[in-house]
Amino acid sequence: MHRRLFLKGLVSIGIASSMAAPKIAMAGGMLDPMTSKLAGSLFYTMEAPGRWAGKESGHVPMIERSGNMIEVTTGHEMDGYTHYIVKHILLDEHLEFVAETMFDPETDAPISTYDISGMNNALYMVSLCNKHDAWLNRRAL
Numbered sequence: 001m002h003r004r005l006f007l008k009g010l011v012s013i014g015i016a017s018s019m020a021a022p023k024i025a026m027a028g029g030m031l032d033p034m035t036s037k038l039a040g041s042l043f044y045t046m047e048a049p050g051r052w053a054g055k056e057s058g059h060v061p062m063i064e065r066s067g068n069m070i071e072v073t074t075g076h077e078m079d080g081y082t083h084y085i086v087k088h089i090l091l092d093e094h095l096e097f098v099a100e101t102m103f104d105p106e107t108d109a110p111i112s113t114y115d116i117s118g119m120n121n122a123l124y125m126v127s128l129c130n131k132h133d134a135w136l137n138r139r140a141l
């Protein structure tokens, strides 16, 4: 695919408004990823499971807060390298990367903890399954 056509495609689905700022944005501010048309196609949520309907409870990362810490759990089996949660990714309210935790499917449970001191308004968490793609959840702060 030609670069120009690829970039035009990204702009048309709201991923890139320019080469310099490839963020999910639209005129007037941020597009809410949880309700965008990307939910259910590029990634999945509890409300938009797309082609993975029925797999929500085992893939959406659940976020519990205690003070300045959060514990994130994905209710998914860890079946060795056959089927497992690869990682959790913490994003800030602007969808900027903050931290991630990689999991060893032979020894780890898909549980991670993060210090959210300094984060404001909201956070996003991604849980990545090796078979069922990326699942997004949001928590207001």
Ligand SMILES: [Fe+2]
Pocket: 059, 076, 083, 084, 129, 130, 131, 132
């Ligand atoms: Fe899965």
